[in-house]
Amino acid sequence: MGVLIYLIPASLLLGLIGLLGFLWALRSRQYEDLDGAAARILFDDKPRKETPQ
Amino acid sequence: MSLLGRARPVSSAALSPACCAHCGARLAAGQERFCCSGCEGAHALVAGLGLGAFYGRRETEAGALRPEALAPGLDLAPFAVTQRDGTQRLELIVSGLTCGACVWLVEQALAAEPDVLSARASLSARRLTVTWRGEAGRANDLAALLQRLGFRVAPWSPACLRATEDAEGRALIRALGIAAFGSMNIMLISVAVWVGGDMGPALRHGLHWLAALIGMPVVLLAGMPFYSSAWRAIRAGRPSMDLAVSLGVLATAGMSLSETLRNGPYTWFDGATMLLALLLAGRVFDRAARRRARQSVAELLALQEGLVSRVLPDGHMEAVQAEAIAAGDRVLVSAGERLRLDGVATTDALLDAAATTGESVPRNFAAGDPLPAGAVNMGAAFTMTVTAAARDGSLAAMARLLERAEQAKGRFVAIADRASRFYVPAVHAVAALTFAVWWGVLDAPWQVALVNAVCVLLITCPCALALAVPAVQVVSVGALFRRGVLVTSATALERLATADHAVLDKTGTLTEGRPVLIPEGQDEAVLARAAAIARASRHPLAQALVRACPDVPLAEGVREVPGQGLDAGTARLGSPAFCGLPPSADGMTLVFREGSGEPVRFRFADRMRDDAPASVAALAGLGLDAELLSGDAEGAVAAIAWQAGIAEWRAGVDPVAKQARIAALKAAGRRPLMVGDGINDAAALAAAHVSASPAGATDLAQTASDLVLQREGLAALPEAIRIARRAQAIARENIGFSLLYNVLAVPMAALGLVTPLLAAVVMASSSLVVVLNALRAGKA
Numbered sequence: 001m002g003v004l005i006y007l008i009p010a011s012l013l014l015g016l017i018g019l020l021g022f023l024w025a026l027r028s029r030q031y032e033d034l035d036g037a038a039a040r041i042l043f044d045d046k047p048r049k050e051t052p053q
Numbered sequence: 054m055s056l057l058g059r060a061r062p063v064s065s066a067a068l069s070p071a072c073c074a075h076c077g078a079r080l081a082a083g084q085e086r087f088c089c090s091g092c093e094g095a096h097a098l099v100a101g102l103g104l105g106a107f108y109g110r111r112e113t114e115a116g117a118l119r120p121e122a123l124a125p126g127l128d129l130a131p132f133a134v135t136q137r138d139g140t141q142r143l144e145l146i147v148s149g150l151t152c153g154a155c156v157w158l159v160e161q162a163l164a165a166e167p168d169v170l171s172a173r174a175s176l177s178a179r180r181l182t183v184t185w186r187g188e189a190g191r192a193n194d195l196a197a198l199l200q201r202l203g204f205r206v207a208p209w210s211p212a213c214l215r216a217t218e219d220a221e222g223r224a225l226i227r228a229l230g231i232a233a234f235g236s237m238n239i240m241l242i243s244v245a246v247w248v249g250g251d252m253g254p255a256l257r258h259g260l261h262w263l264a265a266l267i268g269m270p271v272v273l274l275a276g277m278p279f280y281s282s283a284w285r286a287i288r289a290g291r292p293s294m295d296l297a298v299s300l301g302v303l304a305t306a307g308m309s310l311s312e313t314l315r316n317g318p319y320t321w322f323d324g325a326t327m328l329l330a331l332l333l334a335g336r337v338f339d340r341a342a343r344r345r346a347r348q349s350v351a352e353l354l355a356l357q358e359g360l361v362s363r364v365l366p367d368g369h370m371e372a373v374q375a376e377a378i379a380a381g382d383r384v385l386v387s388a389g390e391r392l393r394l395d396g397v398a399t400t401d402a403l404l405d406a407a408a409t410t411g412e413s414v415p416r417n418f419a420a421g422d423p424l425p426a427g428a429v430n431m432g433a434a435f436t437m438t439v440t441a442a443a444r445d446g447s448l449a450a451m452a453r454l455l456e457r458a459e460q461a462k463g464r465f466v467a468i469a470d471r472a473s474r475f476y477v478p479a480v481h482a483v484a485a486l487t488f489a490v491w492w493g494v495l496d497a498p499w500q501v502a503l504v505n506a507v508c509v510l511l512i513t514c515p516c517a518l519a520l521a522v523p524a525v526q527v528v529s530v531g532a533l534f535r536r537g538v539l540v541t542s543a544t545a546l547e548r549l550a551t552a553d554h555a556v557l558d559k560t561g562t563l564t565e566g567r568p569v570l571i572p573e574g575q576d577e578a579v580l581a582r583a584a585a586i587a588r589a590s591r592h593p594l595a596q597a598l599v600r601a602c603p604d605v606p607l608a609e610g611v612r613e614v615p616g617q618g619l620d621a622g623t624a625r626l627g628s629p630a631f632c633g634l635p636p637s638a639d640g641m642t643l644v645f646r647e648g649s650g651e652p653v654r655f656r657f658a659d660r661m662r663d664d665a666p667a668s669v670a671a672l673a674g675l676g677l678d679a680e681l682l683s684g685d686a687e688g689a690v691a692a693i694a695w696q697a698g699i700a701e702w703r704a705g706v707d708p709v710a711k712q713a714r715i716a717a718l719k720a721a722g723r724r725p726l727m728v729g730d731g732i733n734d735a736a737a738l739a740a741a742h743v744s745a746s747p748a749g750a751t752d753l754a755q756t757a758s759d760l761v762l763q764r765e766g767l768a769a770l771p772e773a774i775r776i777a778r779r780a781q782a783i784a785r786e787n788i789g790f791s792l793l794y795n796v797l798a799v800p801m802a803a804l805g806l807v808t809p810l811l812a813a814v815v816m817a818s819s820s821l822v823v824v825l826n827a828l829r830a831g832k833a
Binding site: 004008011012015016018019022023026031032033034035036038039040042043 | 152153154156157174175176177178223226227230231234237238241242256263267
């Protein structure tokens, strides 16, 4: 059972990293245009200019 | 919206010869690659920019990207905002931006301009943000570039902002993410406790503490949307579903915390967080479906929102917002433009007042007559003196009437709220009774009694009940969206399902609301020649002539004589006076004369929509008797009523009388569905039990309507009623199922037989059944 001492914190930490990643994505407005994001991933040519947020 | 699978791999050269190489519309005989000169220009532009790959990727509807002649006088320079670093930034709403390839084309075409720094389009919001270095005036060039590609643009307005800047929606998604994270991790720990029968009490205690450590913050954070809504419900003094959810979740979390402190055998953190996650998922989907509809309406409104041209004392013109005009200012009304303000003109004016009065035939207003805002100028451009600023004018008066009607409508109580009105007190009574019996009668320790009472709250926490209606809403609103019906109100479907009477407007609703050529055996060749000349003009009658003969290219050397007609060499097309004939009575006639030949008359009329009789019959089949209310004269109304198969009609009805008729119907116990498009219908639309406006309705009518039909015709209406009724039936099934499940589960909880494992299984399975049942609502 001693292995739980490592495994439970490790699993929680991984989950927490996922949660923080999600919150960051939400804050940086990546959930604003879900339809556009789905199409954008398929533009395989090099953009002429940076198109920042 | 994937580009894979649905996009057909067609290069512009290999495109089927029957379709326009730019917009994809079907080509007429004699046309080689393009349906119009605008498309040819757009195609050359795209090819010149090296963006030809667009045609292989686009999945827009055929004909959607046909460039129109530029709208006059829309100066975008004032909308550009100068940033701190000296660059300019402009936000536009772009209509026609319907697929990933369009986003790519717009962004790349703008990025090809040397001074543009960045261009970013949002496909969901149809919003384009472009920044450039240089003058604000470049805004017009950039907008013109998009218009040449076939996109229509308008400044991003506050109305669009309200519809898309969705702070509440973002808060819901955040809460969902937190709740999902919490429930999954707590479930991990809970499963260890459930299966670890040989686990020592110390380890179990530790695991419960761990669950509490995750569970308490998650319950407090992710539950906020429910707690704030429940607080509002308490203050308003009426129990709501959110109140039940909040009490259940908080009681479960509190009881679990006390069990953790005293090292009880079970905690219920997993149940509380899972409940939140499931309910939040329902909310998020519900919002997403309605947000799309709200955005589409905002987009339509933004494109209609116009600027007016003010005539300065020195004779120059400036484009300003209608709100900025004061009484006494002089404005120019160009041909085909809609009047935004009330005024008087010093010359005669031919106006189509269909939107304000319902008259289908344009009328001549003599010099000095008051001209109503909302009418469309069918004649020559004229200057008028504004008699009332926008906020004092007749449009604003109509908007106030609308507001009063909406207030009078009262609060419609949704079916889920009706259910919760008796459900919430009943559940809490059962929970209190459970506690009293265990503690008072059976002499159990108060902790045990509390656990059982809270178990009742948890198991009845209306997981399935709270998902029952939103799940159906999402599916049916999505199904309607695909059929071109936008649902703008949360309770619209419920109200539509119960409508039992249909009140229809005439002009623009039963009829097309725009002039159509009356076929009178005109010579095909003459018609084609006249249409070729008419292509040069934006006058409504000229455009009607082009629609009657859409395949001809523009004739060479056409000159427009403002207010009179078109002149192409020896041929003339225009008002009867322009071609040397006496003027027509109604102004709905064009005359074409080639050289000194015999003049040919083209007469126009507002024609009934092709599908109107079928739709009226379909409505009757659904139990909705139709009735026609129109501001037009008796003869025209009677004729249309007879053609459409409507027995009951009233003519010459003004906006107040329309609203009064709706109120009378409601007083008689009917639930009227009002369908109308005009400014004069808006108050009646707002007063009706449920309302719809057809494609091309005025902005006021669209804001007042619960449903907006996006496609031409009324055929979508009976189908929308069928979908709404089916959705109601399924919602009732779902509510019935969740009540049935409670009837079975509550006794078990009250007897103390419910373990956290059982609660989790029951909760998930009942939600799943409800959601799966809801999916049937999409099939009509």
